[in-house]
Amino acid sequence: MTNHYDVIVVGAGSMGMAAGYYLARQGVKVLLVDAFDPPHDQGSHYGDTRIIRHAYGEGREYVPLALRSQVLWNDLEKKTHHKIFMQAGAMGFGEKGDAPFIDEGIASGKAYNLDVERFTGAALKERFPGLQIPDNYDAFYEPNSGFLFSENCIQAYRDLAEHHGAEFSINDPVRDIEAYDDSVKVMTEKSIFTADKLVISAGSWSGKIAAKVGLDLPLVPSRQPVAWFEANESLFNANAFPTFMVEIPNGENRAIYYGFPSFGGCGVKVGRHEYVDAIDPDTMNGEFGSNENDEGHIREFLDKFMPKASGALKKGVICKYTRTPDGHFIIDKHPVHAHISIAAGFSGHGFKFASVVGEILSQLTISGRTDHDISIFRLNRPGLMGTKVAGNERKYFK
Template sequence: MNYDVIVIGAGSMGMAAGYYLSKSGKKTLLLDSFNPPHNKGSHHGDTRIIRYAYGEGKEYVPFILKARELWYDLEKASGKQLFTQTGVLNVGNADSNFIQNIISSAKKYDLPLDVMDANKVQNRWANISLPNDFIGCFEPTSGVLKSEEIIKAYQALAEQNGATILTNSRVRDIYIQEDKVTIKTDEQTLHSDALVVSAGAWSGELISMLGLELPLTPVRKTFAWFDANEATYNHSRFPAFAFDTPKGIYYGFPSIDGSGLKVGRHDGGNPIHPDESPIGFGELAEDEGNLAQFMNQYIPDIWQLKYGKTCMYTHTPDDKFIIDLHPKHANVAIAAGFSGHGFKFSSAVGQALSNLIISGKNDVDISQFSIGRFKKSLFSKPTK
């Protein structure tokens, strides 16, 4: 079977790319080793924060604003509510890079932001306890995306556009010959004019088949839900949040539909090969302890663990994304290394991948995510 484009990895970025490619009229095939949405990647766990005054750097803001526009478009096209405007409270020392980036990016792009000292934060949310040298930056227009529902929505729309999705189909080899792509799975051989690789923690293995060795490191991550007083912590009263603390960077969500308060640690994590048997939540002593010490200090109510889960981040050395064309093959686009903060961008990433395949360029500047910044890692072996 011949296709215009094959997308390997039908998760956060790949499913979005499949939608935009099929919407443009491309005969599109999406391949995934599992059956999205699933618990093997970085998208599961129901929810993801979206914030616009960006603590990781103001250079991300144009891209996240494009993503916001596309999320609204997806809600309209799918007829589903995929975003909940809870507001996002960002907390940290007033001098931290994270907080200063939030403030400076809000000023540069005229984003709504309420900057409060520790007392004002505690007066507004009495159940939060902060050191005196901490401040809060509240983004009222930010909130929560329904990650797994988004993947389902993109899949349904892509299929309506004529896209084909093959699940439980692991890619075993990729061959590039001039302007043609050949992909072998366990079951069949597939052909296309162009290729998108967006396979999360498995991206490094697949990219190596294309003659590139990129510095991608999958790590095991944990998050958990805790019983919470619904009158205090429901999503109409309590915000999503990110705390930059001396003992780690933590994020969390209010209780949505009675789910309980969800909390995770963003930094840290143990390197893992994605094919390893996963270590379940609670099998490592620090799983619950990391979260408990954060809550005991900053949200010191009485907590009871409901359940926890694990997922994987895939880090680059600078924690910036990779979104680019292959240096030697203009018909191959790559998206990888989203380093635990990529989902909120996935609508814009999917559109960018489609644009790169169709025209070789994107309407929002993505040069900061180029493969070329890892020149020492490129071309460790010849492309097949």
């Protein structure tokens, strides 16, 4: 393994692994460095599956990227022996007039002429009899969506990146980075590497890694419990029930739950999207059940809305989110060192975009621009720059 590269990618998880593949495929000499051995249980790709939705409650700006992602995931499945995507459909529901996430999902589907059908709660229960929801709830169903086998996605991109000549330094934490005018030096536990360009996409460690090149990013890593429950398979298997996003009142705020149907007898998988348990990724307790809320609030949701999926707990795991203040991603070039790109803060809804983010990062790295509209992900957007620290406007370059 030589020590100088065209590009070093720090963080070979969801976005980094995809970027490594797209770079290597174009003949770029690329090294991917990771503190673990991807796919692994320390990243945001952990936990078997991730939803892919096209109608998008987080904002209609995401729809073109979701559609491009789907094309790229389908292409990945054709290139590999790994199963990548299952078309199970996706639905969302919430209180009529008091569920902005659901309203925006419906509106985004209409804006882009997607195959999205609107339902009342009563009609949705008739369509999916495993549900127990009020008749006047507002709902939608999108048949062309479904879920991705997240760890398969990482492995497939890794296999293809290696096939195209990408090199890896795994189980090798980054200790420091020095940025120069036209190059970088990356010092790891095992070695020292240099490159013309750098991509940082280190998941929950992105804030710590970005600080090594002078960026002070408002990233909050958080602990995310997800659990699988025994369910009535005739009602909740993937041929009969879709993935779901549910928005319900929670005091003065709203709670958003998400989940997956059962397949292969795995049980129904459920998590709570907006639940924030801020952590240091280096010291987080990764044992499911060590926090009393790990199962409790998920069980309450199932008991209320899907009681026949609230059987015995089959499995629980802890994943990680890395959130930004406005919930939108960070995908941009370093404000001083344009040969450094960063992708971070995917805020719990980013995995589905890993394929297109990899494409975007490869374009930014090679040409300095991208074909995709990433204006809402810029570092200088109001949702980040408006944060106040000690009475001063936050500056993200030290």
